[in-house]
Amino acid sequence: MRLRKKWWARPELEASPKVIIRPTEKKGKWKEEFKNNNEIHLELGCGRGKFVTELALKNPDKNYIAVDLKDEVLIYVLKKLEENDISNVRIVPLNISFIGDLFEEDEISRIYINFCNPWPKDRHKKRRLTHTRFLNEYKKFIKTNTEIWFKTDDRELFDESQEYFKESGFTLEYLTYDLHNSDFLENIMTEYESKFTSLGMKTMFLIGKYVNR
CATH class of the missing domain: 3.40.50.150 (Vaccinia Virus protein VP39)
Structure with missing residues (x-):
């Protein structure tokens, strides 16, 4: 299904500290972004955010980075995070082809891939x-011993x-x-x-x- 363009979505995303608009600047600095030394888990293709929202609520001792491309989808993720007062998730608008530009060695402890194309x-x-x-x-x-969960x-x-x-x-x-x-x-x-x-x-x-x- 084709998403209708939401012209207001990008300004709202850019205004939120939960959204990392220039994620390559965080390379090697993600623990500083979260202000703790907790594990960082990565969801590739987060959709509207139900999955990462529930994960974050169940695991406040973990940090999560949720990646997807379309502002029209990510705005729903942001609203879920705000509604649930979630602080351990960051949203990254990105074509996943460029995911290697975001992280240094050993920054990620788990990857989730759910119903990808x-x-x-x-x-x-x-x-x-x-x-x-x-x-x-x-x-x-x-990191060594990292798991990728794939559905x-x-x-x-x-x-x-x-x-x-x-x-x-x-x-x-x-x-x-x-x-x-x-x-x-x-x-x-x-x-x-x-x-x-x-x-x-x-x-x-x-x-x-x-x-x-």
């Missing part, structure tokens, strides 16, 4: 956020992503083709997941862990 055509598969091209980029700034409803993407993780030196710590009927108890649903699970969609989920340098 499956890019089914062969010529587009390198755009997948779980492709080896991206996984190798993440390895430059994640999708696309079977081809899920199967091929397992190979991407293995090729990139990640071990698969957990894997299920039916998350909501599995023994995994820490799931938080995204807006997309809540809507389509009610219509019979199955969510696939894996945890890939990187242990080597």
Whole structure:
């Protein structure tokens, strides 16, 4: 669905200290931004923010960076943070292709990728956020033993992503083709997941862990 342009969204985002408009200036300085030494977790493609909002409320001892591209989406994330008086999340408007420009080595302790674009055509598969091209980029700034939590409803993407993780030196710590009927108890649903699970969609989920340098 095409989002209607919200011309007022960018000024509101720019006015908030929770939104980092020039995130490359924070490279190597994210702990200073959060004013503590807590772990920093990264959500790539945060949508309207249900997932990161619930995470932040449940884990006040963690910091979160929520990345997405469209102001029209991110303004909803900001409103959720403000409504819940959440201080441990920062919003970053960014094309995720440039994610490597934001962090120094060992700045990130976990990555969440939820229902990313499956890019089914062969010529587009390198755009997948779980492709080896991206996984190798993440390895430059994640700590050793960092986990990537990945959810999708696309079977081809899920199967091929397992190979991407293995090729990139990640071990698969957990894997299920039916998350909501599995023994995994820490799931938080995204807006997309809540809507389509009610219509019979199955969510696939894996945890890939990187242990080597």
